């Protein structure tokens with residue numbers, strides 16, 4: 001297949017993913033972000049990279065948002081929210097993190113394919129994503145892509161859509177947000 005055909009196949013997979021998104025869950029996540037003091041986002045591997053891009057845009061919107069694990073990330077406290085992105089919902093480091101957050105008393109949101117997973121069951125708020133988890137266990141037909149690629153792409157686009165919802169709600173625009181963009185690059 002030509003590269004452009006693979007590209008189109010990926011876009012078709014993402015098109016189907018958009019149709020499968022749950023609007024109510026997305027709206028609840030936006031409300032929870034608005035209501036929280038600090039917002040922490042966590043994920044491992046490629047899911048973690050998508051999580052970091054979300055944190056960056058939240059910072060551009062003026063939110064007190066952090067990626068877990070950075071040297072400058074502060075304490076999680078009981079009025080805070082942690083958003084955990086995990087396709088499988090079983091990544092061990094994230095489960096421990098959720099347990100710690102639970103013991104502190106803050107809220108846990110989980111963006112995952114696997115709502116019945118350990119993380120899914122621990123979460124106060126779940127956003128279910130379409131797609132296949134990275135082990136692609138069973139006879140999966142959702143994607144031609146390896147491992148969790150479709151989930152990770154969906155995550156990036158979902159988070160960008162959440163940013164647009166937030167911007168609409170708060171009357172923000174790109175120009176204002178660019179005022180907070182790093183200028184020591």
Ligand SMILES: O=C([C@H](O)CO)[C@H](O)[C@H](O)COP(=O)(O)O
Pocket residue numbers: 043044045046047048085086087088089090091133134146147148149152
């Ligand atoms: O890096 C990853 C891998 O390349 C899968 O495509 C995953 O994002 C990482 O292993 C975390 O997994 P999940 O917690 O199941 O998202």
